Amino acid sequence: MDFGLTTEERALADAVKDFVDNRVEPQMVEIEATNRIPDGTFAEAAALGLFGISIPEEYGGTALTRFSRALVHQMLGRSGFGFAGAIAAHTGIGSDGLVALGTQEQKRRYLPRMASGELRAAFAITEPEAGSDAGSVRTHARKKGDRYYLNGVKRFISGGARAGLITVIARTNTTEKPKELSVFLVEPSFPGFRVGAVYDTMGTRGQPIAELVFEDCEVPQQNRLGEEGKGWLAAMKILGDARPLVAARCVGACERLIEISTDYAKNRKQFGRAIGEFQAIQFMLADMATRTEAARWLTYHAASLADQGRATPEVISMAKLYASEALAFVADSAVQIQGGSAYVTGNPVGRFYRDARVTRIYEGTSEIQRLIIGRALLRH
Ligand SMILES: Cc1cc2nc3c(=O)[nH]c(=O)nc-3n(C[C@H](O)[C@H](O)[C@H](O)COP(=O)(O)OP(=O)(O)OC[C@H]3O[C@@H](n4cnc5c(N)ncnc54)[C@H](O)[C@@H]3O)c2cc1C
Incomplete structure (x- = not known):
């Protein structure tokens, strides 16, 4: 096995390292104090292409290999986990579901804005009663006509308070199929959605974790990601x-x-x-x-x-x-x-x-x- 980097991989890693060491790290004392990453830093990250590393080229990203993505994340880790976590929630758990399972229409609607950094992504599975036992989520999606109505609470969601699109795992079970979960793409503007508590944390500052509340939250059927019941x-x-x-x-x-x-x-x-x-x-x-x-x-x-x-x-x-x-x-x-x-x-x-x-x-x-x-x- 040889993990010698190619010229392209080395150049990618060096560019991210340079950005993290010279543009992010000097701001970390302030980010720690304010628990907020300045918009300008996100804009610089977007200009460097960091928001698009997991998104296919046809939607404005660079679709890096898994290995190259790991190199980018390795360099992000050089400033700790606040700024790195913000990019990670977006380029990893926040967008991977849409890239893997999305219809062309869903991808066209969201991915270009995600690649440019205009739309930040988050992923929500954890609930007050469902942490490690993630399969026991209680948030429920009930179908009525061409809409789903979501009810429940998610917590500890990285970047949840500032996200423009959230991949939400909810239960769509029926009496015949009691264990089925499904995945939904939820925009914060959907009726019935609101951000609850935003937690202060001992670390990963700059990337607050939030509680997300769904009260008969109306999600159009075309925002279900993948097949109903295949969410787990x-x-x-x-x-x-x-x-x-x-x-x-x-x-x-x-x-x-x-x-x-x-x-x-x-x-x-x-x-x-x-x-x-x-x-x-x-x-x-x-x-x-x-x-x-x-x-x-x-x-x-x-x-x-x-x-x-x-x-x-x-x-x-x-x-x-x-x-x-x-x-x-x-x-x-x-x-x-x-x-x-x-x-x-x-x-x-x-x-x-x-x-x-x-x-x-x-x-x-x-x-x-x-x-x-x-x-x-x-x-x-
Ligand atoms: C900073 C931060 C960011 C997060 N971001 C997100 C996010 O973006 N999206 C999201 O959905 N969630 C997110 N989470 C939630 C995170 O994934 C959960 O906190 C984690 O899965 C653990 O769940 P829990 O906190 O409920 O702990 P619990 O599941 O209650 O676990 C408590 C303890 O019991 C142990 N335990 C539990 N079950 C077993 C078992 N079967 N065998 C042995 N030990 C066990 C655990 O290992 C742990 O030590 C985030 C959490 C934090 C702190």
Whole structure:
């Protein structure tokens, strides 16, 4: 296996890295304080083509391979998970369902505006009573004439308050088919839709998570995505496809933390010498780098198998599980290497430490990834 990058892949990764390091990172202190990403930063991201990476060329995107998308997400992870999460919700879980299952008419209506960044996308499956047990969603869609009427509450939806299109998973069960879910494309202007609580969070600031409320929310039949009753498989595919991208963002965050930590270790002096000369610090850096390298290989492996149509759920889960746990270790070590300085608000290491925590929770907790891997082992 060879993950040497082609000239095009290297140029893509360098362009995103340059943008994240020089345009996004300098704004992170303000983004943290205001919990808002400036419109100008989104406009710059749009000009760079970041909103269109998952969208086919005929609708204005660049339809990157899964591997190239992972490279983009890896570079996005260099500023933590706030800005990266905003792009990720849009280019991953927010748009993958429409790209995979949409009719031509649905794609024509939404994808060009999504590729340009005019329309931001979100994905809503989680509910107060349906987290890891996502199949137990209660939001219900009742069909009457040529419309569906949605009732229920979604929560923790990334970018939900600012989204122009939300992929919503709802129950369309009947007494004959009690377990059926379906997928709907909901615009915030649809009657009966409103944004509820917008949560303040310990990390991923700039990309608030919101509660979305559906009260007899009127959704035209032509906004159902895919076949009625096939929503569970669609949702699992959307989440499965997004997991290597979470892993990639973790790898990028680890790489940035290693850069920060090695710089600090070279310059901070105690007992008359740079702390990097102490073996205890060298061992921490070595473990950080080794876990990051392993996470990068698992991630690239999952993404390249996805391009070949051969990525199994367990390979994807291994990448997500390992990379998010590697990041937890790397972020914790980065704090330890800086000592008290890391604990002061405004130090980027503290932001990574808080952001990192969510990667073991969203898009399937670490326990759920282990269940997927364990069940696959027992099945084979
Ligand atoms: C910042 C952020 C962004 C998010 N963005 C979105 C979004 O855009 N769209 C969306 O739909 N959702 C989103 N979520 C929701 C996220 O996917 C859920 O929080 C996650 O799936 C876990 O669900 P829960 O929080 O209800 O925890 P629970 O499911 O209640 O889990 C609590 C604990 O129990 C464990 N557990 C549960 N079941 C089992 C089991 N069978 N075996 C072993 N352990 C188990 C879990 O692993 C966890 O440790 C987001 C959440 C956050 C925090």
